[in-house]
Amino acid sequence: MSDLDQFRQTVNAWLEENCPPSQRIPITREEQVWAGKNKTFPSSDAKLWFERMRDKGWTVPEWPIELGGGGLDEQHAKILKEEMKRLGCRTPLFDLGIWMLGPAVLEYGTDEQRQQHIPKIARGEVRWCQGYSEPGAGSDLASLQTRAEDKGDHFLVNGTKIWTTNADKADWIFCLVRTDPDAKKQEGISFLLIDMDDAGVSTTPIELISGESEFCQTFFDNVKVPKANLIGELNKGWSVAKSLLKHERKLMAEIGGDTPGPSFSPIQAAIEYIGLDQSGRLKDIGIRDELVRHEMAFRAIGLTHFRSFEERMNGVADNNVPLIMKYVGTEESKRKEEVLMAILGHRALGWYDDEFNVDELLTNRGWLFSKALSIAGGTSEVQLNIIAKRVLGLPD
Amino acid sequence: MTLVLNEEQRLLKDTAKDFLNSAMPVSALRQLRDKKDSLGYSREHWQQMVELGWASMVLPEAYDGLDFGYMGLGAVIEESGRTLAASPLFSTVVLCSTIIVEGGNEEQKSILLPRIAAGDLNMALALEESPHHQPSGFTTTAIADGDDFIIQGEKLFVLDGHSAEQLIVATQLETGVGLFIVDANSTGISRRRHHMIDSRNVATISFDQVRVKASALIANAKRGQDILNTAMDYGRVCIAAEMLGGAIECFERTVAYLKERDQFGVKIGSFQALQHRAAKMFIELELSKSVVLDALSAIDDKRADLPQLASLAKARLNDVFELVTNEAVQMHGGIGVTDELEIGFFLKRSRSATQILGNSGFHRDRYASLCGY
Numbered sequence: 061m062s063d064l065d066q067f068r069q070t071v072n073a074w075l076e077e078n079c080p081p082s083q084r085i086p087i088t089r090e091e092q093v094w095a096g097k098n099k100t101f102p103s104s105d106a107k108l109w110f111e112r113m114r115d116k117g118w119t120v121p122e123w124p125i126e127l128g129g130g131g132l133d134e135q136h137a138k139i140l141k142e143e144m145k146r147l148g149c150r151t152p153l154f155d156l157g158i159w160m161l162g163p164a165v166l167e168y169g170t171d172e173q174r175q176q177h178i179p180k181i182a183r184g185e186v187r188w189c190q191g192y193s194e195p196g197a198g199s200d201l202a203s204l205q206t207r208a209e210d211k212g213d214h215f216l217v218n219g220t221k222i223w224t225t226n227a228d229k230a231d232w233i234f235c236l237v238r239t240d241p242d243a244k245k246q247e248g249i250s251f252l253l254i255d256m257d258d259a260g261v262s263t264t265p266i267e268l269i270s271g272e273s274e275f276c277q278t279f280f281d282n283v284k285v286p287k288a289n290l291i292g293e294l295n296k297g298w299s300v301a302k303s304l305l306k307h308e309r310k311l312m313a314e315i316g317g318d319t320p321g322p323s324f325s326p327i328q329a330a331i332e333y334i335g336l337d338q339s340g341r342l343k344d345i346g347i348r349d350e351l352v353r354h355e356m357a358f359r360a361i362g363l364t365h366f367r368s369f370e371e372r373m374n375g376v377a378d379n380n381v382p383l384i385m386k387y388v389g390t391e392e393s394k395r396k397e398e399v400l401m402a403i404l405g406h407r408a409l410g411w412y413d414d415e416f417n418v419d420e421l422l423t424n425r426g427w428l429f430s431k432a433l434s435i436a437g438g439t440s441e442v443q444l445n446i447i448a449k450r451v452l453g454l455p456d
Numbered sequence: 457m458t459l460v461l462n463e464e465q466r467l468l469k470d471t472a473k474d475f476l477n478s479a480m481p482v483s484a485l486r487q488l489r490d491k492k493d494s495l496g497y498s499r500e501h502w503q504q505m506v507e508l509g510w511a512s513m514v515l516p517e518a519y520d521g522l523d524f525g526y527m528g529l530g531a532v533i534e535e536s537g538r539t540l541a542a543s544p545l546f547s548t549v550v551l552c553s554t555i556i557v558e559g560g561n562e563e564q565k566s567i568l569l570p571r572i573a574a575g576d577l578n579m580a581l582a583l584e585e586s587p588h589h590q591p592s593g594f595t596t597t598a599i600a601d602g603d604d605f606i607i608q609g610e611k612l613f614v615l616d617g618h619s620a621e622q623l624i625v626a627t628q629l630e631t632g633v634g635l636f637i638v639d640a641n642s643t644g645i646s647r648r649r650h651h652m653i654d655s656r657n658v659a660t661i662s663f664d665q666v667r668v669k670a671s672a673l674i675a676n677a678k679r680g681q682d683i684l685n686t687a688m689d690y691g692r693v694c695i696a697a698e699m700l701g702g703a704i705e706c707f708e709r710t711v712a713y714l715k716e717r718d719q720f721g722v723k724i725g726s727f728q729a730l731q732h733r734a735a736k737m738f739i740e741l742e743l744s745k746s747v748v749l750d751a752l753s754a755i756d757d758k759r760a761d762l763p764q765l766a767s768l769a770k771a772r773l774n775d776v777f778e779l780v781t782n783e784a785v786q787m788h789g790g791i792g793v794t795d796e797l798e799i800g801f802f803l804k805r806s807r808s809a810t811q812i813l814g815n816s817g818f819h820r821d822r823y824a825s826l827c828g829y
């Protein structure tokens with residue numbers, strides 16, 4: 061048996077033994093365990109599952125063991141992921157520190173910074189949020205204005221960030237700030253970590269079309285930030301941010317399946333809400349055609365993820381493929397939600413009412429949520445610009 | 457399941473590319489068209505393809521084949537799509553030899569397959585009877601008459617039907633589908649070759665009381681339909697591979713033009729309206745590559761989901777080849793609608809290829825049904 065097969069068996073046995081049955085049914089939004097100083101658990105099983113995974117280092121399987129990770133390479137980590145998926149094991153811990161900041165600190169941080177931040181992320185002790193966008197700087201992120209002035213032993217930060225997801229619940233924020241107002245746009249920016257408890261930091265929630273207010277405007281009013289919180293070199297924050305953005309896009313491409321939504325698949329919903337005719341076809345041929353177009357595109361995207369992975373494993377990676385995944389993944393997720401809305405008809409339209417069951421209510425919430433997918437983490441239009449210029453080499 | 461070519465397959469693809477570029481560029485098809493070539497392909501080029509092993513590549517070793525698999529042949533066919541190379545490879549090797557390998561008896565296999573492998577025998581599948589692909593319920597009948605069968609009917613859109621020496625005819629028997637091997641010059645057969653938009657070779661073949669021996673029957677009833685379905689799925693995947701090659705070639709030529717043509721004092725490739733459309737085509741092509749590779753590997757691994765993959769690949773490539781050829785014409789402007797520019801050849805081939813073994817509507821309907829809705 062190959063090393064990988066062996067590993068698969070071990071992983072499988074461990075998961076079977078350690079993942080409580082209640083942690084193997086699809087997770088709802090409320091049941092997600094988010095990192096943080098004041099973590100709460102929806103159940104004792106969720107706590108147990110989190111602690112067991114944490115102790116294995118499998119909240120962050122690919123990070124170094126000495127920093128709280130699992131020390132797995134990509135192939136082994138993929139096996140863990142596959143086995144978890146097969147058994148339906150829930151993601152034990154959610155946090156932007158895991159998905160975005162951690163990889164950047166591992167790449168750009170000093171030893172002290174790694175020691176300070178990485179183990180806490182791995183153990184879910186700190187919840188992170190991302191402070192990039194500003195009212196005047198979205199797609200054109202490099203025009204950001206939040207200032208960090210050098211005051212000798214600290215930076216003095218003033219300005220505002222917007223669309224900061226979960227800023228009101230986070231312990232720390234990683235920010236892009238302007239440290240040299242005279243330099244060219246990209247060259248005067250630094251990457252700074254700020255404790256949300258610091259004096260002068262405040263947040264106001266913003267209500268979304270889905271009715272939730274998961275993002276905030278974040279204000280910095282004469283906030284003193286220690287110099288040690290600078291990641292990478294002064295005025296070189298843009299390269300840190302770019303490397304981090306790669307992780308975000310990958311996440312966004314994959315997140316489609318993880319968004320809040322009903323428990324049924326579009327096909328199951330179609331059979332229930334529309335029904336089949338005697339030939340076994342959905343009775344609404346228009347919706348059937350929309351559904352099959354989505355299903356076929358979805359499969360093609362899945363196969364492309366797989367091809368990209370295999371190419372990396374075989375050392376023939378085509379670096380252009382990951383660049384397309386954010387765009388197609390999020391656009392197709394939006395299409396799925398549109399199809400689902402069409403399938404449920406007016407049963408998808410209830411906002412809150414005993415008349416509608418949870419799946420019906422979640423259908424429109426998922427649909428509304430999906431609209432953000434092609435905006436967050438770089439809009440679809442910006443992704444197309446990147447493909448046109450970087451992949452196809454088209455001129456400016 | 458694998459979605460990467462191995463060393464050998466990559467080598468094969470490169471060799472195919474070199475050969476096709478030097479011997480059979482798009483201008484070779486233009487020549488065949490302009491001189492109204494009676495065969496519609498070059499015998500000499502076909503002989504070279506045979507020498508490169510393309511005719512024997514997927515046949516079993518026991519019958520002089522190389523047993524190299526469809527991942528390899530698909531790579532070759534994809535390359536042939538880039539230069540629109542005309543040859544009997546698809547009709548003879550992919551469609552007909554599959555039926556013989558899957559359904560033929562020992563005698564049929566040992567007589568026919570080595571000749572196909574050696575490039576000595578061209579065959580065509582006589583299948584369609586209406587303006588649209590229809591894979592079952594034939595009106596061409598085969599009625600038992602003593603030890604023989606009498607075939608009656610008319611077959612349309614028979615690929616390479618004008619030049620094949622042997623035909624496989626899909627007929628309706630009392631028990632269901634009957635697949636017969638018939639000498640193309642038998643009494644009662646008349647063939648009319650047609651000149652098509654893509655300059656490739658298609659014929660109408662009439663069967664008027666054509667008498668064949670019972671030994672000409674390859675398979676009948678449910679088995680006959682199953683074998684035909686398998687061959688059609690192999691065909692769908694391979695034609696999708698050809699279309700992928702054509703679409704990639706057309707796309708690359710278009711992107712090159714965007715970087716070359718000046719208007720308003722800048723390269724037209726700097727216009728965002730064109731950039732985004734080009735980026736979307738790139739994305740569609742990347743997804744298409746994955747789908748075609750997986751479908752080819754489904755053939756090699758004899759996977760049960762081959763029918764789904766074949767429909768996925770054919771529907772997708774129908775749509776993507778149409779998109780890319782339309783955009784290619786548009787983005788070239790006036791020169792795009794001239795016969796001088798080769799883009800027109802791809803545009804025309806795209807629409808012909810779409811009609812081979814099912815348009816997108818057919819395959820979406822089939823895919824949905826296969827998935828239970």
Ligand SMILES: Cc1cc2nc3c(=O)[nH]c(=O)nc-3n(C[C@H](O)[C@H](O)[C@H](O)COP(=O)(O)OP(=O)(O)OC[C@H]3O[C@@H](n4cnc5c(N)ncnc54)[C@H](O)[C@@H]3O)c2cc1C
Nearest residue numbers: 190191192193198199223224225432435436437438439441
């Ligand atoms: C759910 C969600 C969560 C988010 N979370 C965070 C977070 O935690 N932290 C954070 O910092 N930010 C966050 N964001 C912000 C996000 O990164 C920005 O919304 C995004 O970058 C777009 O910026 P904008 O909203 O200012 O839109 P704009 O940049 O103003 O874009 C408006 C429109 O113009 C188009 N456009 C802009 N430039 C171009 C161009 N060059 N070519 C063609 N079209 C163009 C855009 O594609 C878009 O359609 C989040 C956003 C969402 C939706």
